[in-house]
Each structure stands twice: as structure tokens, then as C-alpha cells.
Amino acid sequence: MFDGLKDKLGSFREDVEETAEEKAEAEAETDAPTEADESSEGTGGPSSPADSVEAGADEPVAGDADLATEGGGDPEEGGGLAADEAAAALEEDDDEESGPGRLKRAAAFATGKIIIEEEDLEDPLWNLEMALLESDVEMNVAEEILDTIRGKMIGETRAQVETTGELVEVALRDALYDVISVGQFDFDERVQDADKPVTIVFTGVNGVGKTTSIAKLSRYFEERGLDVVMANGDTYRAGANEQIREHADALATKLISHEQGGDPAAVLYDAVEYAEANDVDVVLGDTAGRLHTSDDLMAQLEKIDRVVDPDMTLFVDEAVAGQDAVKRAEQFNDAAEINGTVLTKADADSSGGAAISIAYVTGRPILFLGVGQGYDDIERFDPERLVDRLVGEE
Amino acid sequence: MVLDNLGSSLRSSLDKLQGKSRLDEDDVEEIIKEIQRSLLSADVEVTLVMDLSASIEERATGEEPPAGTSARDHVLRIVYEELVDLVGESTDLPLESQTILLAGLQGSGKTTSAAKMAWWFSKKGLRPAVIQTDTFRPGAYDQAEQMCERAEVSFYGDPDEDDPVRIARDGLEATEDADVHIVDTAGRHALEDDLIAEIEEIESTVDPDRSLLVLDAAIGQGAEEQAREFDDAIGIGGVVVTKLDGTAKGGGALTAVNETGSSIAFLGTGETVQDIERFEPNGFISRLLGMGDLKQLSERVERAMAETGDEEDDWEPEDIMEGSFTLKDMQKQMEAMNKMGPLDQVMDMIPGLGGGMMDELPDDAMDVTQDRMRAFDVIMDSMTDDELENPRSIGASRVRRIARGAGEDEETVQELLQQHKMMEQTIQQFQGMGEGDMQRMMKKIQNGGGGGMGGLGGGGGGLGPFG
Numbered sequence: 001m002f003d004g005l006k007d008k009l010g011s012f013r014e015d016v017e018e019t020a021e022e023k024a025e026a027e028a029e030t031d032a033p034t035e036a037d038e039s040s041e042g043t044g045g046p047s048s049p050a051d052s053v054e055a056g057a058d059e060p061v062a063g064d065a066d067l068a069t070e071g072g073g074d075p076e077e078g079g080g081l082a083a084d085e086a087a088a089a090l091e092e093d094d095d096e097e098s099g100p101g102r103l104k105r106a107a108a109f110a111t112g113k114i115i116i117e118e119e120d121l122e123d124p125l126w127n128l129e130m131a132l133l134e135s136d137v138e139m140n141v142a143e144e145i146l147d148t149i150r151g152k153m154i155g156e157t158r159a160q161v162e163t164t165g166e167l168v169e170v171a172l173r174d175a176l177y178d179v180i181s182v183g184q185f186d187f188d189e190r191v192q193d194a195d196k197p198v199t200i201v202f203t204g205v206n207g208v209g210k211t212t213s214i215a216k217l218s219r220y221f222e223e224r225g226l227d228v229v230m231a232n233g234d235t236y237r238a239g240a241n242e243q244i245r246e247h248a249d250a251l252a253t254k255l256i257s258h259e260q261g262g263d264p265a266a267v268l269y270d271a272v273e274y275a276e277a278n279d280v281d282v283v284l285g286d287t288a289g290r291l292h293t294s295d296d297l298m299a300q301l302e303k304i305d306r307v308v309d310p311d312m313t314l315f316v317d318e319a320v321a322g323q324d325a326v327k328r329a330e331q332f333n334d335a336a337e338i339n340g341t342v343l344t345k346a347d348a349d350s351s352g353g354a355a356i357s358i359a360y361v362t363g364r365p366i367l368f369l370g371v372g373q374g375y376d377d378i379e380r381f382d383p384e385r386l387v388d389r390l391v392g393e394e
Numbered sequence: 395m396v397l398d399n400l401g402s403s404l405r406s407s408l409d410k411l412q413g414k415s416r417l418d419e420d421d422v423e424e425i426i427k428e429i430q431r432s433l434l435s436a437d438v439e440v441t442l443v444m445d446l447s448a449s450i451e452e453r454a455t456g457e458e459p460p461a462g463t464s465a466r467d468h469v470l471r472i473v474y475e476e477l478v479d480l481v482g483e484s485t486d487l488p489l490e491s492q493t494i495l496l497a498g499l500q501g502s503g504k505t506t507s508a509a510k511m512a513w514w515f516s517k518k519g520l521r522p523a524v525i526q527t528d529t530f531r532p533g534a535y536d537q538a539e540q541m542c543e544r545a546e547v548s549f550y551g552d553p554d555e556d557d558p559v560r561i562a563r564d565g566l567e568a569t570e571d572a573d574v575h576i577v578d579t580a581g582r583h584a585l586e587d588d589l590i591a592e593i594e595e596i597e598s599t600v601d602p603d604r605s606l607l608v609l610d611a612a613i614g615q616g617a618e619e620q621a622r623e624f625d626d627a628i629g630i631g632g633v634v635v636t637k638l639d640g641t642a643k644g645g646g647a648l649t650a651v652n653e654t655g656s657s658i659a660f661l662g663t664g665e666t667v668q669d670i671e672r673f674e675p676n677g678f679i680s681r682l683l684g685m686g687d688l689k690q691l692s693e694r695v696e697r698a699m700a701e702t703g704d705e706e707d708d709w710e711p712e713d714i715m716e717g718s719f720t721l722k723d724m725q726k727q728m729e730a731m732n733k734m735g736p737l738d739q740v741m742d743m744i745p746g747l748g749g750g751m752m753d754e755l756p757d758d759a760m761d762v763t764q765d766r767m768r769a770f771d772v773i774m775d776s777m778t779d780d781e782l783e784n785p786r787s788i789g790a791s792r793v794r795r796i797a798r799g800a801g802e803d804e805e806t807v808q809e810l811l812q813q814h815k816m817m818e819q820t821i822q823q824f825q826g827m828g829e830g831d832m833q834r835m836m837k838k839i840q841n842g843g844g845g846g847m848g849g850l851g852g853g854g855g856g857l858g859p860f861g
Binding site: 130133134135136139205206207208209237238239240241242243244245246247250291292293294318320321322323324325327328345347348349351353354373 | 431434435436437439440499500501502503505530531532533534535536537538539540541544583584585586610611612613614615616617620637639640641642643645646665
């Protein structure tokens with residue numbers, strides 16, 4: 001997981017570096033032509049349109065070459081980009097006349113610095129946006145990240161001692177860390193310190209792996225010296241009782257379940273009563289998978305939340321989920337406020353964008369990753385290590 | 395539905411072209427951007443999006459619109475053709491003896507789809523059997539068994555055997571007299587080498603006529619890799635897209651279709667065994683572009699009418715056109731409407747009503763309408779038979795009684811009576827109309843769109859004429 005994103009972030013850094021280097025060189029060279037431009041402007045007004053056309057014609061060529069070198073792997077992007085390129089080139093022309101950067105740029109040039117401007121970032125940022133989308137980062141979240149980077153980089157002067165790479169790395173790290181690390185708390189400590197029993201309810205759509213995650217967490221808590229009772233609140237799906245029963249048997253964990261078709265809130269309530277009577281530390285409450293579009297089932301979830309009043313609600317979703325992950329996370333959060341997310345099937349997915357999106361929209365942390373089919377295949381999610389891995393040089 | 399969003403955002407940018415006869419570069423650029431955005435937010439794979447938008451752009455700028463065609467229609471046609479081209483035909487499923495192998499990630503919905511497909515084949519007059527080879531996931535055997543019971547189809551599994559290949563072989567023998575064998579497998583992902591090896595072995599034992607990849611509609615960009623690996627391992631002949639009743643757009647399915655060179659076979663749209671549809675590319679794309687899908691609609695109407703009629707033999711929809719239109723008829727119609735599925739889905743299939751119109755309604759409009767229909771239903775349950783037959787006999791004191799009985803306020807009861815009166819008038823206009831008038835009416839609805847809305851917004855009765 002996340003390896004795909006790492007590669008793409010690396011190429012963003014190279015993109016910007018390249019653009020910046022080219023710019024630094026171009027700056028030195030084009031200094032003279034700019035002078036010439038000015039003088040021609042001074043002599044004959046009408047001739048200036050011709051000048052700017054000429055400049056416009058030059059630019060795209062440079063841009064194209066640029067593309068060819070950096071985007072060798074995916075030439076098909078060229079089609080969609082050519083138009084942007086031209087537009088960007090045109091804008092650049094306009095800015096040249098009015099931009100406040102002119103003096104600043106001259107000053108920077110004199111002191112051997114260059115300034116990162118919006119148009120310098122346009123292509124790399126477009127590539128980065130595509131990279132984020134390719135990694136399943138939700139579109140709005142991706143745009144948010146881009147804005148952060150834009151905000152941090154544009155107008156930055158980089159001293160020559162500082163490489164563009166470093167500048168990009170800092171901006172990327174900040175933008176990603178902001179999003180990924182949202183709301184992290186010490187899960188183990190919170191469970192250890194809470195009044196017992198601690199009731200944790202798991203919610204999510206069908207087939208994301210709620211029951212399997214409960215089985216894994218049951219092992220996780222037992223290993224940390226906490227007793228667990230599982231409660232099967234999925235009284236709907238065919239085979240749900242049998243599935244969790246087998247896990248309970250394999251793990252030698254107590255299971256509270258009712259007949260299929262029973263009231264899920266009642267099952268969870270019974271489990272809490274059982275835990276209180278028998279000094280069990282943790283109640284893990286399963287719920288039936290439901291699509292967030294089903295009003296009745298979402299209302300039922302609200303009821304469970306109200307009746308059981310759990311200490312924590314964990315939203316379970318799969319790492320392979322795409323753009324929709326955000327929508328369902330939001331709606332589950334609305335029905336029964338979540339405290340964190342368990343991201344399953346992380347071993348099936350190389351991008352990991354869902355993690356970024358879900359944490360961002362819910363404002364709640366990713367707590368665990370499910371990474372396989374064994375009971376031990378669950379990991380604590382560590383945002384700092386992840387960001388290091390994503391943007392760090394290896 | 396698949397790519398819902400593409401429909402609405404594309405339509406709004408296409409609407410900007412209204413009245414133009416030529417396209418300038420800015421128009422094309424904006425539309426291409428919009429198409430890219432929509433496809434990407436529908437989880438279509440990035441490279442595929444770029445390919446698709448590039449060829450739309452090329453054609454939109456390169457091809458002269460045929461004489462008399464507006465720029466808008468020109469672009470619409472290109473987008474339509476390119477999308478139909480990408481989606482392809484529905485997977486060919488001959489109604490004959492065959493073996494189908496299902497594969498897919500954990501939790502994508504293979505077991506549910508197996509039972510649904512078996513149900514679908516049984517409705518086509520074939521005898522299907524489901525063979526459950528998932529020996530790994532706890533409860534898989536019980537789930538499959540219970541689902542097959544609900545679908546009323548044969549089932550084979552062996553909870554004590556832990557070799558899926560053996561179960562597959564034994565299962566084929568045990569269910570020899572079935573026409574269609576659907577072999578369900580344990581969930582696995584493309585990166586689990588040992589499990590991929592296992593499914594290859596099952597495939598060579600079962601020797602299926604086609605292997606279908608079951609994909610969750612919510613799957614993201616990972617669809618490409620998963621589809622490729624499964625295709626390499628067992629050869630994918632079609633895709634089943636599940637959980638389309640959520641908000642996911644199912645763009646991953648397009649990616650998978652593109653990657654495996656196959657097509658979409660089935661769509662899963664709910665939790666019961668009947669919630670399965672064959673994929674119909676033309677209707678699907680028309681609906682997507684707001685051009686309506688009358689074929690699907692009439693099928694749904696027919697099915698719903700038949701189901702409603704089944705329960706009570708003394709009610710014939712045709713009677714409405716001849717005799718008087720009573721509250722009982724209205725209640726039946728509402729029941730039939732409910733059976734056709736969620737209102738917004740149905741609306742989307744009506745030419746002129748779907749797409750563009752839908753976008754302009756507030757998000758909760760359909761919920762409100764559905765709530766109202768429910769309230770009306772409760773109110774009618776509180777009426778006597780006589781009142782249902784002769785709504786005109788209901789005076790102020792009866793309104794009070796009914797309102798109290800139904801737990802609704804009197805205004806709602808009044809609204810219901812008002813609604814009935816309006817519908818009665820509409821129906822009366824239809825009576826005595828010839829075939830030609832009917833067609834003209836349909837045409838009017840198609841072009842105008844807005845006409846039917848009043849009735850629908852009020853109580854869902856406006857659809858009456860379709861019955």
C-alpha cells in the first residue's frame with residue numbers, strides 16, 4: 001500500500017525541480033530579449049502585437065519538449081494537455097506586463113534566486129493532481145492538497161543554496177501530513193484508561209470486512225491483556241451468525257448473538273450487560289453491512305447508536321474503494337458519529353488514497369489497517385511514518 | 395447508477411452550447427475538462443479517461459457537424475458514440491447449458507451475485523445450480539445455502555471438505571442434471587499468488603464457458619490491476635457490477651471492461667435475490683445522457699403491474715380507461731409505482747423528465763414525494779370501501795375521522811382528495827383518445843418534459859397513462 005503514490009510524488013518533485021532549473025536558465029538567457037521587447041514597444045506601438053505572437057509561438061515548443069522529457073511514460077496525457085499548455089503560455093505573456101513579480105524578479109535574479117510562480121507549477125500540479133486521482137484520493141480532497149501546496153510554494157524565493165527539491169518536499173510533506181494525520185490519538189491508551197467495559201461498535205457498507213476486523217481486534221486486545229466479548233449485531237445477512245460464530249470459536253472469545261431477524265440494538269445491549277456482569281473489558285459490536293443510501297437501515301444505525309451509546313464507533317472501509325469512499329464515510333458519520341476508521345484489504349491496494357480521503361472528510365483518524373486474512377494481519381496506522389515513507393528520499 | 399454524475403455535469407456544460415451552430419476551441423476545451431472531471435470522479439481509470447477525452451476532442455474539433463445539426467447535438471452524438479464504443483455490448487449469455495465461474499475480491503458480492511444470477515436463469519426457464527467452493531471464509535457455506543434457498547435454486551457445497559478444487563469437481567457431478575452451473579469461489583485479490591494459483595486450478599477443473607469478474611461499484615483505480623491479473627489467470631469474459639444501489643458510480647467497471655477486453659454482464663442493485671439486471675448498453679447510455687430509456691421503463695411498468703395484479707384478481711388496470719377512476723385505482727397505481735423501484739430511478743427513464751429535469755429539482759424532492767405517497771397510502775387504509783369507491787361522499791366530518799384514524803392532519807387528507815380529482819380529470823381526457831392522440835401526447839411529454847411533473851410531485855399519479 002502507498003507505494004504507487006510514493007512513486008508519483010517523487011515525480012512531482014522532479015517535475016518542479018526541472019521546471020525551476022529551466023526557468024533559472026531561461027531567466028539568464030531571456031533577460032536580453034525582454035529588453036529588446038521593451039525597446040520595440042517604445043519605438044512603435046502597433047508592432048507590439050506581432051512581438052507577443054512571436055513569443056507565444058516560442059513558448060509552446062518549449063513546453064512540448066518539456067512534456068516529452070518528463071512524461072515519457074504516459075504520452076496520452078499530451079492530448080489533453082496541449083491546450084492547457086498554450087493557455088498557460090498565453091497567460092504568461094499577459095502577466096509579464098502587469099505582474100508585480102517584475103521588480104521582485106529582477107531583485108531575485110540579481111541576488112541569484114528565483115521565484116516560484118503560479119505558471120511554473122501549473123504543469124507539475126496538473127500531473128500531481130492526476131497522480132493523486134490515480135491513487136484514489138477523492139477529487140475535492142486532491143484539490144485541497146493542491147491548494148495547500150500552491151499556497152506554500154508560490155511566491156517563495158528559494159536561495160540558491162536551497163534546492164527546489166527541498167522546497168517541494170517540505171510543501172508536500174506539510175500538505176500530506178495535514179491531511180493524513182488528522183485527529184490521531186493514542187488508541188491503546190484510550191482503551192486501557194477508559195471505564196470498563198469499553199463498547200466499540202463497527203459500521204460500514206456490505207462486504208468491507210467488519211466481521212473479520214472484529215475478529216482481528218479481538219486477538220489484538222487479548223494480546224494486550226484485555227478480555228473481549230463479541231456481539232453479532234448483524235441479524236440480517238445470510239450466514240452472518242455462522243461467520244462470527246466460527247471466529248469466536250477459533251479465538252475462544254465469548255459471543256452474544258440472537259436469531260437471524262432479531263433486533264440488533266438488543267443484541268449489543270445484551271453484550272454490554274454480559275460484560276458488566278462478568279467483568280469483561282471490551283465489547284466489540286458488529287452491525288449488518290448497509291449502503292448509506294438505505295434510509296431505513298441508516299435510521300436503524302442511528303437507533304443502535306442511541307440505545308447502545310458506545311464508547312467508540314469505528315467505521316470500516318476498504319482500501320480499494322475509490323471516489324465514493326468519502327461520501328459513505330460522511331453519511332455513516334452523520335448517522336452514528338465515528339471516532340476512527342479501520343481500512344481493510346490494504347494488502348490488495350497499492351495506492352492508499354482512500355485513507356487520505358476518509359481521514360480528511362471525517363476529521364477522524366485512520367486507526368488500523370487490515371493487511372491479510374490471518375488474525376494477526378492488522379496494523380496500527382502511523383501517519384508520521386507513512387508521510388516519511390511517501391516523500392522521504394530512500 | 396453507473397456514471398450518474400457524468401450525466402448531470404455533462405448536460406450542464408452541453409446546455410451552454412444551446413443555440414450555437416459552431417464550436418469554438420474554448421467550448422470544446424471546457425467540455426473536455428468537464429468530461430474528464432466527471433469520468434475521474436466516477437472512478438474511471440486515469441489513462442482511460444485521457445484516451446477517451448482525447449478522441450472526443452479530436453472528433454469534436456475535426457468533424458464538421460452534419461448540416462442542420464446544432465453544435466450541442468453534434469457533441470452529444472460524439473460523446474454517445476464514444477461511450478457506447480467503450481462500454482460495448484452486454485456480455486453475450488446464451489440461454490443454454492453452461493458453466494460460469496465467478497471470481498473477485500473479498501466482499502465484492504460473489505456469493506450474493508451467484509444466487510441472483512441463478513434466480514435470473516431460473517426465471518428464463520433454465521435449471522441453475524450454485525456450487526460453493528469458498529472453504530476459507532467462515533459462514534460462506536451457510537450464506538450461499540440460505541441465499542439459494544431464497545432464490546429457490548439447487549445448491550451444492552461441503553462444509554467438511556477443505557479443498558475447493560475437489561468441491562468444484564464433486565459439485566459438478568452432484569448437480570449434473572442442472573442446465574446452468576454457477577461456481578462461486580472464495581474472495582481473493584490479485585496480489586495473493588497462492589490464491590491466484592488456486593483459482594487457476596479450479597478453472598482448469600471446472601472448464602467454465604465463461605468466467606465473470608465480480609466488482610464492487612465503489613472500487614477505485616485498483617480495478618485495472620485486479621482485472622488484469624484475474625484476466626491473466628483465468629480469462630475474464632464479463633463483469634458483474636455490484637452494490638449499484640449506493641452512490642458509487644461504477645467507473646471501475648468500465649476500467650475492468652477495457653482492461654479485459656470484455657463487457658458488462660449483470661448489475662446488482664440490492665440485497666434480495668431479485669435485485670439483478672442485465673446490462674443494456676444503449677438504454678444505459680441514453681439514460682446517462684438524459685435521453686430517457688423507455689424500454690426499461692415499460693418493462694418495469696409491466697412487471698410492476700403484473701405483480702400488483704397478481705395479488706388481487708379483481709383489479710384490472712385497463713378498467714381505468716373505461717370506467718371511473720376511484721381512490722382504489724389510485725392506491726393500486728401508487729402500489730405499482732412503488733414496485734417499480736425508487737422514484738428517481740424511474741423518473742430517469744422518462745425521456746425529458748430524466749437527466750436535465752432531475753438536476754433542477756432539490757435533492758430531497760424525491761424523498762418528499764415518497765413520504766407523501768406513504769402518507770396517502772396510510773390515509774387510504776383508514777377509509778371504508780365505500781369511501782374508496784366514491785371519494786365524493788367524503789365530507790368534512792369524514793375527513794376529520796379519516797385524519798384521526800390515519801394519524802395524519804386533515805390538510806393531507808384534503809390534498810389526497812384534491813390529487814385524486816386532478817388525476818381523474820387527466821384520465822378522463824385520455825378516455826376516448828385514439829391511438830394517434832396517445833402518440834401525440836407521448837411526444838408532448840417527451841418534448842415539453844415539465845407537463846408531467848405537477849402530478850408526480852403531488853402524489854406520483856401522473857404516470858398513470860403509462861399503465
